[in-house]
């Protein structure tokens with residue numbers, strides 16, 4: 001399992017749209033918890049830095065080109 005897939009599996013909720021978005025950033029703490037950050041928030045103040053999951057609608061969504069959406073069993 002990749003680091004990203006491992007972090008995704010540790011999120012407390014399904015990420016929804018963020019799963020396949022190019023702006024998605026995943027962080028995993030040393031304690032093994034993971035959280036999702038929106039990379040667009042740094043340049044767009046209307047975007048939440050830590051979106052409430054699952055994200056079902058988002059005007060900033062942009063499909064990731066270099067990664068296929070991954071499935072989660074949650």
Ligand code: SF4
Nearest residue numbers: 018021024038058060
């Ligand atoms: S732009 Fe929207 S869909 Fe993309 S990571 Fe941010 S909150 Fe999630």
